[in-house]
Amino acid sequence: MNTLKGLCCLTLLCLPLGAHAIDAGPASAQQQETEGWLLLQSRNKAASPTPQTATATERELAMQRWLKKYKYEIPDFYDPDAGGKIETKN
Template sequence: MKVHYLASLVLLALPLTALAIEPGPSSPQQQETENWLTLQIDGQAASLITQKTTPAEREQAMQRWLDSNKHPIPEYFDQKAGGDTSGGSH
């Protein structure tokens, strides 16, 4: 019976361990990625030249989007049809 109570206490304490993890990047690469995302969000690296699409480009983009709905979503994904998903090399 004591084991049951001890196990319950351990399970209840698990969420408290997540609070001890410091937020922020865990690597220099992640820090650099976050820096680039911040530049993008703030618009600090935005081009001064406004880029506009032509009506023909908008029409082509809309047509591609509409055509993408013509392909049915399969109920199951056939893994052999899409290639090797094992991560190994051949």
């Protein structure tokens, strides 16, 4: 019984060492690119010197588009047969 208890303790002590198996940092070139852009944004390094403005007409149209989404009633139940079908080629 002591051997089993010792083996269990040793296993639990070795578990954190498995976390070091994955290298830190981005896994792919795409992830590196994404993290680079996020870093630029968070540090405000790539901000445009020209502020973006919207005219009163543009703001009004955006507000109307936003309000329009509330005209559609949310159904009580989702009908899975209401949508289209996906055909697969074998």
